[in-house]
Amino acid sequence: MKSRRKRRKTLLTVINLSLLFSSLLALLALFFLLRQPEQSKENQLESASSQQVTKQEEKASSEQVNWTVQDQPVKIPILMYHAIHEMAPEEAANANLIVSPTTFESQIKRLVDEGYYFLSPEEAYRALTENSLPSSKVVWLTFDDSLLDFYTIAYPIMTKYKVKATNNVITGYTESSKAGHLSIDQIKEMAKNGMSFQSHTVNHPDLEMSAQETQESELSQSKSYLDTVLKQETTAIAYPAGRYSQTTLSLAEHSYKLGVTTNEGIASADDGLLSLKRIRILPNTDPDTLIASMTS
Ligand SMILES: [Zn+2]
Numbered sequence: 001m002k003s004r005r006k007r008r009k010t011l012l013t014v015i016n017l018s019l020l021f022s023s024l025l026a027l028l029a030l031f032f033l034l035r036q037p038e039q040s041k042e043n044q045l046e047s048a049s050s051q052q053v054t055k056q057e058e059k060a061s062s063e064q065v066n067w068t069v070q071d072q073p074v075k076i077p078i079l080m081y082h083a084i085h086e087m088a089p090e091e092a093a094n095a096n097l098i099v100s101p102t103t104f105e106s107q108i109k110r111l112v113d114e115g116y117y118f119l120s121p122e123e124a125y126r127a128l129t130e131n132s133l134p135s136s137k138v139v140w141l142t143f144d145d146s147l148l149d150f151y152t153i154a155y156p157i158m159t160k161y162k163v164k165a166t167n168n169v170i171t172g173y174t175e176s177s178k179a180g181h182l183s184i185d186q187i188k189e190m191a192k193n194g195m196s197f198q199s200h201t202v203n204h205p206d207l208e209m210s211a212q213e214t215q216e217s218e219l220s221q222s223k224s225y226l227d228t229v230l231k232q233e234t235t236a237i238a239y240p241a242g243r244y245s246q247t248t249l250s251l252a253e254h255s256y257k258l259g260v261t262t263n264e265g266i267a268s269a270d271d272g273l274l275s276l277k278r279i280r281i282l283p284n285t286d287p288d289t290l291i292a293s294m295t296s
Helices: 002-064 087-096 101-113 121-128 148-159 171-175 184-192 211-230 245-254 289-293
Strands: 079-082 137-146 167-168 195-200 234-236 258-264 275-280
Touching: 002 195, 079 258, 101 148, 121 137, 121 171, 121 258, 121 275, 137 148, 167 171, 167 234, 171 184, 171 211, 171 275, 184 195, 184 211, 211 234, 211 245
Parallel strands: 079 137, 079 275, 137 167, 167 195, 195 234, 234 258, 258 275
Antiparallel strands: none
């Protein structure tokens, strides 16, 4: 009697346990069934959004702003920066390439206060080819050499003021994860948030002194790398150290719409879309000097 009751009790416990287990299984299955379409939707959205980032931005900016055809030939101040950090004493030889974070922020703040519109490369191209502007005051910020401090120092400041800039990437350094330079993940993250990444060749050679084949590969391979990793149409090139020849310009025409140099001045279509002037920003360029150099 006793053992039968015990057996019945065990049987009941087993039935209860298996009921509990199967209802748990059913709940789990239900959870995953409901969740799966959501997850795949998220994935689809994610991949679609990374592809459409540039398109959306272009669309958004062209929807929000009215482009006005100008009577006078359009002139664009293209600012040229390299490093943004406090200069170390041993960097004195490169002093002209380094702007302190405080100076940089004072320049950005002044540009925003003055009502400047910050152009993307696509917008700069439109402005120069259609002789049209999205605002009476425009500026295009460019940084050469894809240095790490663009991510750690300049980007947070520009995010604070909601402005955009272009960094000209030495793609070979990105591919080989060279220390002190931007990683592909940092570039992708910033590209998602409005920053633009254009070419500064693969290995940063003096193009003017390079053989034609070298120039060809430096120009085309850096573009195809950026096109592929950022799913974009790379449109601009900055010639390393501003060195280029007539051959460079004819070769650049195959891959790019715009080329920026280190020739000092305000850019205009008259100088040629592949040999645009820029304004070099020096460590001592205070906001007043900056505005004066952009408007003279
Ligand atoms: Zn450079």
